[in-house]
Amino acid sequence: MDRSxxxxxxxxxxxxxxxxxxxxxxxxxxxLHDGVAEISMPYDLRLVGDPRTGVIHGGAVSALMDTCCGxxxxxxxxxxxxxxxxxxxIDYMRAATPGQRITARAACYHVTRTVAFVRATAxxxxxxxxxxxxxxxxxxxxxxxxxxx
Amino acid sequence: MTPPxxxxxxxxxxxxxxxxxxxxxxxxxxxxxxxxxxLGIRFDRRGDELTAExxxxxxxxxxxxxxxxxxxxxAAFLEVTAIIELSWTLLWEDMEAGRIDPASLDPLHxxxxxxxxxxxxDYLRSGLPRDAYARARVNRSGRRYASVHVEAWxxxxxxxxxxxxxxxxxxxxxxVPGRDD
Numbered sequence: 001m002d003r004s005x006x007x008x009x010x011x012x013x014x015x016x017x018x019x020x021x022x023x024x025x026x027x028x029x030x031x032l033h034d035g036v037a038e039i040s041m042p043y044d045l046r047l048v049g050d051p052r053t054g055v056i057h058g059g060a061v062s063a064l065m066d067t068c069c070g071x072x073x074x075x076x077x078x079x080x081x082x083x084x085x086x087x088x089x090i091d092y093m094r095a096a097t098p099g100q101r102i103t104a105r106a107a108c109y110h111v112t113r114t115v116a117f118v119r120a121t122a123x124x125x126x127x128x129x130x131x132x133x134x135x136x137x138x139x140x141x142x143x144x145x146x147x148x149x
Numbered sequence: 150m151t152p153p154x155x156x157x158x159x160x161x162x163x164x165x166x167x168x169x170x171x172x173x174x175x176x177x178x179x180x181x182x183x184x185x186x187x188l189g190i191r192f193d194r195r196g197d198e199l200t201a202e203x204x205x206x207x208x209x210x211x212x213x214x215x216x217x218x219x220x221x222x223x224a225a226f227l228e229v230t231a232i233i234e235l236s237w238t239l240l241w242e243d244m245e246a247g248r249i250d251p252a253s254l255d256p257l258h259x260x261x262x263x264x265x266x267x268x269x270x271d272y273l274r275s276g277l278p279r280d281a282y283a284r285a286r287v288n289r290s291g292r293r294y295a296s297v298h299v300e301a302w303x304x305x306x307x308x309x310x311x312x313x314x315x316x317x318x319x320x321x322x323x324x325v326p327g328r329d330d
Contacts, residue, residue: 021219024208048183050262057184058265059228063221067211070220085220089269 005033012075022067025060029071035108037071039064043099054098058132061102061122062090065134068104069118073138076108076116082141083116089135096131100124106134116140170251174244175199177254178236182229188222190229197241201230203281210278218276218310223301226283227313228268231297234285235263235317261320263295268315276310279303293319 013029016022016039025047031038041064049057066088073083096102106120120134171194179185179192188209193200203209203226211219240260243249249260285299295317301310 018213019219020208020210020213021222022211025221046183046187051181051183052259057182057225057229058268059188059221059225060184062224062228062268062270063219066219066221066224084275085270085272087269087271088220088224089267090224091267092265095264 008032012071016067016071019067021063025063027064027067030103032071032075035072035076035111036106037068037075038103038105039068039071040101040103042101048098053095055095056098056102058090058092061092061096061104061132062088064102064104065090065106065120065122065132066136068106069108069120069134069136070138072106072108072118072120073111073116073140076111078111078140080111080116080140081143082139084139084141086115086137086139090132091134092132093130096122096124097126100126102131108138111140113142114140170244171241174240174249174251174254175237177251177259178240179233181255181259184225185229185233188225188229190226192233197237199230199234199237199284201226201233201283201285203283205279205281212275215275216278218278218281220270220272220276223272223276223281223311224268224270224313226281227270227299227301227311228265228315230283230301231268231285231299231313231315232263232265232317234299235287235290235295235297236260238287238290239263239320263317263319266294266316266318268313270311270313272311273309274311277303281310282306291319295319 012032016029025041027041047056047060104122108116108118110117116138118136121130122132191202209222281303283301287297289296298314300312
């Protein structure tokens, strides 16, 4: 990673980590480049969905996936001014292992003038077996075209 | 002419007894899940109908400039509402048939929760920094799979903020609450 890439990542990291809900879940931006994002969050007892097993609630995994997909859209070379989720589908393949960090990886694989299409997966510390996968459509907000420079 | 009441028909229980039993069952279902407490979600019960409530909190914000609720918080709210509604319908049947005594339920001795297979969220409007509400409907509940639809709104019931559909794997039937197998 060269210096300007590092600077970009630092700015993006501050941006993501300043989102109150992302901060509440302890999200951390690990990688961001050309429509690909990686965000992780630590295991946290407050996010448990089943007290008997200690497994993190699917909703928290959804929040991580949504944030990561949004970050992937924002980092796309088309450089949208903003984005919002249109729809997001999450498939839960297995329970995340209690105690382990969860990492989401999202790729914005296609954009039109108005819509971005994103795929993502989430893993715990076992990288070979995904915990969940997601597909979503996001809006592309263009900078105000009529606006004066 | 109506026949005289027979001995086989039991006298209805006092309303307060029924209510407190149902409220205890709902409390046991909801209070034991840390993530529901973390988000601050509460459930309001009218008979068997549940309405979930997500009181606004700063930590639910996803876009501080607008400001708007985080899409992930909205998704989580819908998913929690869907799972609790589905669990509640299962618990309700067992409770009303007398197969489960809600007094024996605590967070660690609950019937198993359904597991989410997949969940799709449609974002219809940006979530405002206010309280949100949601209601779920179990459209199909089979022995192994269930399909649940859920809608969330804020100020106006007709103007949905988001809707979701999820598929769930049903817990195995006939498990004694608390038994770990």
